[in-house]
Amino acid sequence: MRLKKLIMHLIFCLIPCAIFSQSTIALALPVVTLLDIEPTGTFALNFTSPTEAGQALTAPADNTTKWVNYTSAIVSGGLTRRITASVNQVIPGVNIRVQAAAASGAGGGVLGTSSGLVTLSTTATNIITGIGGAFTGTGANNGHRLTISLTVNTYANLSARTNTPIVITYTITD
Amino acid sequence: MARHKMFSIKYCIGFTLFFIFSYESKAQSVTVPVTNWNAAIPAITEAGSNYSGTYSSPTNQASINVGLPALLGSVKVYVHYQGNPTWNSSLVLSAKRTSNGSTLCVGCNISGGTNYITVPLTAVELFRISTILSVTSYTGINIQYQVSGVSVTLPAATYNSKIVFTVSN
Numbered sequence: 426m427r428l429k430k431l432i433m434h435l436i437f438c439l440i441p442c443a444i445f446s447q448s449t450i451a452l453a454l455p456v457v458t459l460l461d462i463e464p465t466g467t468f469a470l471n472f473t474s475p476t477e478a479g480q481a482l483t484a485p486a487d488n489t490t491k492w493v494n495y496t497s498a499i500v501s502g503g504l505t506r507r508i509t510a511s512v513n514q515v516i517p518g519v520n521i522r523v524q525a526a527a528a529s530g531a532g533g534g535v536l537g538t539s540s541g542l543v544t545l546s547t548t549a550t551n552i553i554t555g556i557g558g559a560f561t562g563t564g565a566n567n568g569h570r571l572t573i574s575l576t577v578n579t580y581a582n583l584s585a586r587t588n589t590p591i592v593i594t595y596t597i598t599d
Numbered sequence: 600m601a602r603h604k605m606f607s608i609k610y611c612i613g614f615t616l617f618f619i620f621s622y623e624s625k626a627q628s629v630t631v632p633v634t635n636w637n638a639a640i641p642a643i644t645e646a647g648s649n650y651s652g653t654y655s656s657p658t659n660q661a662s663i664n665v666g667l668p669a670l671l672g673s674v675k676v677y678v679h680y681q682g683n684p685t686w687n688s689s690l691v692l693s694a695k696r697t698s699n700g701s702t703l704c705v706g707c708n709i710s711g712g713t714n715y716i717t718v719p720l721t722a723v724e725l726f727r728i729s730t731i732l733s734v735t736s737y738t739g740i741n742i743q744y745q746v747s748g749v750s751v752t753l754p755a756a757t758y759n760s761k762i763v764f765t766v767s768n
Binding site for chain 2: 445446447448449450451452453454455456457459460461463494495496497498499500501503532533534535558559560561562563564567568
């Protein structure tokens with residue numbers, strides 16, 4: 426009996442033990458904040474004069490050629506990003522407006538939400554909010570399409586002018 | 600007389616089994632000289648872009664040494680990972696064997712693990728070594744790592760994990 430106990434005890438000790446060793450892997454993902462407007466280049470928005478006395482000016486057709494591209498990486502629990510827009514000058518009697526469409530194209534992650542139709546001023550105003558860790562894809566047809574338009578707000582304040590350069594500045598921020 | 604004979608048999612069995620046990624536990628081993636991989640992720644420079652997603656270490660990022668005892672027919676090397684302390688499960692680690700290492704053993708054979716396998720949280724076999732009743736060792740079995748799933752959609756942070764190699768028969 427004791428012999429049996431001894432044999433069982435030693436057989437149990439023969440069950441193989443795992444021996445191990447290890448190395449480590451490290452990977453750093455930084456905060457990323459990138460924004461641009463595609464494609465590059467300027468465009469013109471011109472009011473058309475009426476041909477019949479008593480008629481108002483005809484507003485130009487909206488420009489829809491520009492897209493907002495961005496890449497955003499934030500820390501866990503960090504503030505979401507927003508994109509603002511402002512102009513370098515306002516034109517008396519005219520509203521300069523921009524509306525960002527919903528994100529489309531090749532992007533992914535927590536993309537932003539459009540703030541709808543926004544009238545621009547020299548003070549930065551949100552046009553897209555709630556951007557988390559996300560990328561839109563690059564170039565036209567990726568990201569948020571912009572619709573830029575002009576309307577008359579106060580007819581009495583209009584004055585004739587040509588080639589008035591308006592610079593719209595877009596900023597991505599926390 | 601019968602009692603004396605029984606005692607001798609018991610003594611011989613006990614001594615033999617003890618010898619086998621102590622010999623096996625000393626000879627079976629795996630070592631990985633410290634070769635930590637700091638994965639270099641190129642910065643994103645174009646708005647709208649994401650990381651390419653998959654990055655590989657040098658083919659000899661790790662070099663494993665395996666010791667084999669006399670009486671084992673084969674030894675298997677397993678691999679798994681542990682967060683150290685923080686990893687993201689969307690980052691997928693893979694490993695593969697890129698060399699046979701060196702050995703003096705005639706008739707030994709190393710097999711498996713030459714294609715990437717996903718390294719999970721629980722041990723999976725990476726490769727195995729077969730031996731025919733000889734004490735031997737393999738040195739310099741090269742291992743390459745790969746990490747995939749790298750994306751700006753993951754929280755910005757520094758992630759660390761331990762790759763654990765385990766040998767067992």
